[in-house]
Amino acid sequence: MVLRWTSKALSDLSRLYEFLAKANEPAAARAVQALVSAPTILLTNPRIGDQLFQFQSREVRRILVQSYEIRYEIQESDIYILRLWHTRENR
Secondary structure (H helix, E strand, O other): EEEEEOOOHHHHHHHHHHHHHHOHHHHHHHHHHHHHHHHHHHHHHOOOOOOOOOOOOOOOEEEOOOOOEEEEEEEEEEEEEEEEEOOOOOO
């Protein structure tokens, strides 16, 4: 399995860092580091996340990391990190 980040997920990561850094830059860096490292568990356990059945023909799942949701998709031998956001965000 290979872990791949979509451009939207990378934009989400940047957006979250910018938002958090306004209040506490070291905390923002720690949060981003946790979000970047957490999906590595998917390389050995790709189906650990909850499946999101509203994406019928695709295998889209989610994991929660602290107060953040990470959505990902399994495609053959690739895992795509699709989006991430704080669970308090209106999504």
